[in-house]
Amino acid sequence: MNISNKVVIGLTGGIGSGKTTVANFFADLGIDIIDADIAARKVVEPESNALVQISKHFGLQYIKADGTLNRPLLRSQIFSNDIDKLWLNNLLHPLIRQTMLNEIEQSQSPYCLLVAPLLIENNLQSLVERILIIDISQEEQIKRAVFRDPSSKEEIMRIISSQISRKERLNYADDIIDNSKSDLSIIKDNVIKLDQKYQKLATK
Secondary structure, eight states, X not given: OEETXXXXXXXXXXXXXXXXXXXXXXXXTTOEEXXXXXXXXXXXXXXXXXXXXXXXXXXXGGBOTTSOBOHHHHHHHHTSOHHHHHHHHHHHHHHHHHHHHHHHHHOOSSEEEEEOTTXXXXXXXXXXXXXXXXXXXHXXXXXXXXXXXXXXXXXXXXXXXXXXXXXXXXXXXXXXXXXXXXXXXXXXXXXXXXXXXXXXXXXX
């Protein structure tokens, strides 16, 4: 989508697929990155209205001693309780969406990248011109996510099952980067080629 003459490329993929690695390569090329995870942290900063509501709903144990959100505890709770997950989504999603829209408006690069793990699940397709999927097998997903994340394999599996399937995700793809081999030189080459394509798109 073109928001106030801003061309936005959506970047998504399952947990452990390598979205951050790819986004960093685009950033190295001077492309502005709007990250949904960072926006999600901003809206629950200490003393924010959203954080106050979370503490009232879930309890003070969900706020750490330094005033920040206890993310691992909250994540465990919402992935085991659909009602709590719905309540949290209804609270945070509008705030996150508005934060991302503000950052898109402030973007200065020819196009910008909207990095969102749940781009499709949260119906953010309307915000982007094209969707770039970072693709790996589920087996590799689990292996990488368990290696880099303090969560258990069981919790990683719950997160994966809460996202759309690999096959469904690929149906939305305009562009795909296969990250199954974790070869950074190949990934970088793919990013350079896609950047050239997106630069042309932005000048139309």
